[in-house]
Amino acid sequence: MVITAAIAGASGYAGAEIARLLLAHPEVEIGALTASGNAGVRMGDLAPHLQPLADRILQPTDAQTLAGHDVVFLALPHGHSAAIAQQLPDDVTIIDCGADFRLDDEQDWTDYYDTPFAGTWPYGLPELVKAGGGKHRDDLVGARHVSVPGCYPTAVSLALAPGLAAGVIEPQDIVVVAASGTSGAGRSAKPHLIGAEVMGAMSPYGVGGGHRHTPEIRRNLSVAAGAYASVSFTPTLAPMPRGILATTTARVVPGTDAATVRAAWESAYADEPCVHLLPEGQWPHTGSVLGSNLVHIQVTLDERSGRVIAIAAEDNLTKGTAGAAVQSMNLALGLPETTGLPMTGVAP
């Protein structure tokens, strides 16, 4: 049985990446590809890397066009998903790559976004542990609606959650600095994103808790810790198209040794197909996971500073967005979780 899928926002980086993955998915047939400003444009003009879709014409993004598919992927600016979702038939599986349904605290939403709070959907990060056992995967099996995580929260949360859930690191004073490729800023042409500005240079942004992924990270880590997690999060822009390297640190719980620290991460990810704790001594490299649905993680205890450092590398567009979307769809529809997902990176 073939699953039909529509993609709303197919001309953006997230939407096009979903299309790339679905083209390789053995059970899915791509239906409508929609856009707003780019409706009417030939897909090959906007995404020449998707050769098999080159002659498709982008349709307008509306419920009518999207209805009639088994699955609808929403890759829209925040604030647009709820209205579309309400108009779709009940039996359509909706995978939302926007922020609209990620937060569970209305105040957080109001503080960071400028639209009405839309609610909370199951969170599309299956591997993420919760305090007291269990993972978010449990909420995704058979779900009708899924909220795909933000790209930074995926890397940061997977890096730290095992230690919080196992009680080996403290949630009170977490510090995160992450570097992202510039595709994370989307496809719109802004002066500070043109090539001459970003090549050969690094710069921070949203410093001091201003980035919209901050409350999402805090939520995930609090759920993992079973207690309020305090997080200082600084994102930086790196001169590469794709990739996130998240360097996360937290104070070790006094008396915890290095072996206990490592054991927490090992047990969390021993059976995960998409999240790999690297062998001791090998550190993540964003290039190694480029284009893949994998996250590479390493962790160590710096006894002198009393901090655990956990570092995760992912591709912000694949596992950080579109791969998580397809992985969530697989779980929602009862398919094997990694069906159609790229399990190798494109390196060098």
Place this chain on the structure above:
Amino acid sequence: MVITAAIAGASGYAGAEIARLLLAHPEVEIGALTASGNAGVRMGDLAPHLQPLADRILQPTDAQTLAGHDVVFLALPHGHSAAIAQQLPDDVTIIDCGADFRLDDEQDWTDYYDTPFAGTWPYGLPELVKAGGGKHRDDLVGARHVSVPGCYPTAVSLALAPGLAAGVIEPQDIVVVAASGTSGAGRSAKPHLIGAEVMGAMSPYGVGGGHRHTPEIRRNLSVAAGAYASVSFTPTLAPMPRGILATTTARVVPGTDAATVRAAWESAYADEPCVHLLPEGQWPHTGSVLGSNLVHIQVTLDERSGRVIAIAAEDNLTKGTAGAAVQSMNLALGLPETTGLPMTGVAP
């Protein structure tokens, strides 16, 4: 029936790329992975992007280790393939990614390489036209031995051959300038290849006909033209890991109009799954074919200068090496030609 394949030279860029493609090939099971200096090393230490092979240990490169597979891919420095090939059983399909069997002129070999001439094998560029009709594909179906093209010759030959075979451009004064990502220089650490030297800069090398791909390009174009092709070839090193952009020009045959020029390329590639003539006005972009087995081509006639300019973009490691190897294997073994090959690029 599962096909077993060994890769000799699996720790280099070409060998690792073959492994990446074979991991996604539905009919192939990867057998021995061998290396010379890296024998005994864990694959995950050298190629962490190939997660499913991470715990494999590289074996030494010798005939004994390679024998017993249906297919052996050789990704070795030039001069090593003939000796290995002689020691392998007759029923092993050998796909050689080195230069050893690419040339058909012993003098050319002697001029450009410093080892004895080993002979000529069917040339693994199925889409390449020949004068008088036919393509190299004809020689590959059922072949026991295949010689995979060099990365530059693939892009350059595919760009120009249709015009030569159709008689719309002249073979006497071809000029080619090509830019390649630095993975084309292989994985060995040389001072001029370290990141600080190559990032943010471009430089030529092998200027004046000195590059070893020059005679191979000349051979291909001569076969396409049915006459001796004179080629000025200048390769340049570009600040990117992968990708070749080949800008090729030739004098138009007097009296030929733009439509006739375009028709030559259209008819050559109309039915090719891996080589695409882009719609008029759209030019190739190496990023669009990154990681794929595709070549994007565009051609135009500059009436004022009397030259046809044809430009091709490819990924030097995929279609330029490993993809061509797997595509050739498919043809040699009678599988559908594009089985297991990536038909979309990883962009942006």
Place this chain on the structure above:
Amino acid sequence: MVITAAIAGASGYAGAEIARLLLAHPEVEIGALTASGNAGVRMGDLAPHLQPLADRILQPTDAQTLAGHDVVFLALPHGHSAAIAQQLPDDVTIIDCGADFRLDDEQDWTDYYDTPFAGTWPYGLPELVKAGGGKHRDDLVGARHVSVPGCYPTAVSLALAPGLAAGVIEPQDIVVVAASGTSGAGRSAKPHLIGAEVMGAMSPYGVGGGHRHTPEIRRNLSVAAGAYASVSFTPTLAPMPRGILATTTARVVPGTDAATVRAAWESAYADEPCVHLLPEGQWPHTGSVLGSNLVHIQVTLDERSGRVIAIAAEDNLTKGTAGAAVQSMNLALGLPETTGLPMTGVAP
């Protein structure tokens, strides 16, 4: 005596680079900095690399603001320079970095630009040889008005002119392929110029003679040859912020040997402080001239193809634009030609 200089268009890449060079010029004091859309903005917000100018406020670009300076640099979009120039007092030295006064053939101007032909000013490329002897420097000493060359024409013309003027290469079938850093496309935010699109990829544009620098290159080479020069020019966009690598080829005049070829270039540039013919065997590297007013050139004869290949590297913003502007100002005002100009690159 201090020379006062105003810069019109100081918020663009060319204008800001002029400001960078003038800050290091011992005889010049920077006066008005003007802009159109950015008038009223603090310079530090637009060009934080120019620390000494950070607190300057950009003024509107009009004749009133620019008048009263000894020198006015115009770094404006084409079509704007003539009107401003007419309104400035006669004793103001005007250095125009736009295209408006570069061409001497009205038809060429009309074919490539969409504004009225404004005339021709002395051409700010002092080192460029002319047929019959002499260099453009002769026209610049004491000039009131100077037209600064385009960035591609500088590299291409300096690469080829010595051979044309000396009669060792033929002007009939010149082929040029050049790669430029993305700052050459200016500072405006266009979708195809955002970082994620340009990093890690190369692409051509303006293929088939469509680039506006084509007639300027043809003019320069014709002046050098004393005969009409036919040029096929293909520019490409390279993943680097700055730098042009121009690969130029021309048919050698039959019977000319390699030593004669080299002698032509040696004699043209033996005494030039800013243009260096590298020692035999060493090829230009754009990184080596980054931020400098230097051009590195190498030339060779490929006997087999019958073509001379000459390659030039420059920084498109420095020698390719702002450095040539300051060098021309020095000549116009009777200062030592290289006063204040950076004679070393910033490498690696």
Place this chain on the structure above:
Amino acid sequence: MVITAAIAGASGYAGAEIARLLLAHPEVEIGALTASGNAGVRMGDLAPHLQPLADRILQPTDAQTLAGHDVVFLALPHGHSAAIAQQLPDDVTIIDCGADFRLDDEQDWTDYYDTPFAGTWPYGLPELVKAGGGKHRDDLVGARHVSVPGCYPTAVSLALAPGLAAGVIEPQDIVVVAASGTSGAGRSAKPHLIGAEVMGAMSPYGVGGGHRHTPEIRRNLSVAAGAYASVSFTPTLAPMPRGILATTTARVVPGTDAATVRAAWESAYADEPCVHLLPEGQWPHTGSVLGSNLVHIQVTLDERSGRVIAIAAEDNLTKGTAGAAVQSMNLALGLPETTGLPMTGVAP
């Protein structure tokens, strides 16, 4: 009076950068350029960007060659400086860019380096504040010997010291994550530094306190705080040739408001020519200080996490190494501090 200066290690990145700066220094004449493995090589082959030195031949690094200059810059691997220094006449000013004389704690030296402890020289970071008032500048005026800081310690220490000295942030739990361009790893060809590995990717190294700059950072911050500073330091490798972006965080002293935080940094750097606190809201960008002797800093208080985040951008080779060396020489010799130093960046 002309000052003569020799550079030991002139073929490495640090040594060549010193040469670049000295070429623009109005009071200095460059004398001997020495190397070990590269002795006898033409400078133009190794550093073609230093055109005025192209025909110089590198001499062997020994005391005899270096003696007879007013100033000797040592840009050698650690462990080599003490022996050379002992053999030089007493009246030679020695500026050491190696680590040998940076630390004041023999145990720290022994823990991180594998050679005998050589002692401690005045620390070449004039702008760095000390607890109780004063800056390291005080120790440099008229000094005979100077130890130039490491590239990371410069950025990190300048970012944090004002808050520690003013008592607005706590020294007990400092967390630093810094990204460096690959020139920071020096010029030796190592497999993980070749272009194809580093372009388009980020990776950490020396995680968990293992980087040799860790004790130097701890020392500087302890001197600033007047108390032991605990530091978690994670360096990462970024895909750019030059530049360091250091993101530093420390817990704010309870009860301190944002204005008091900012005032601490403002008063520390108000009169510094080379260290600039950017206007509120503007964050550092490594591209803006490329090639310059400037450090750009911004600081903010994240009230929710209780942490101050201070971020510094520098060019690791200029202010991070060679610029600090020349600035220190100026102070040591009684010249105006910024003589000959580049005070603008090369951007974009």
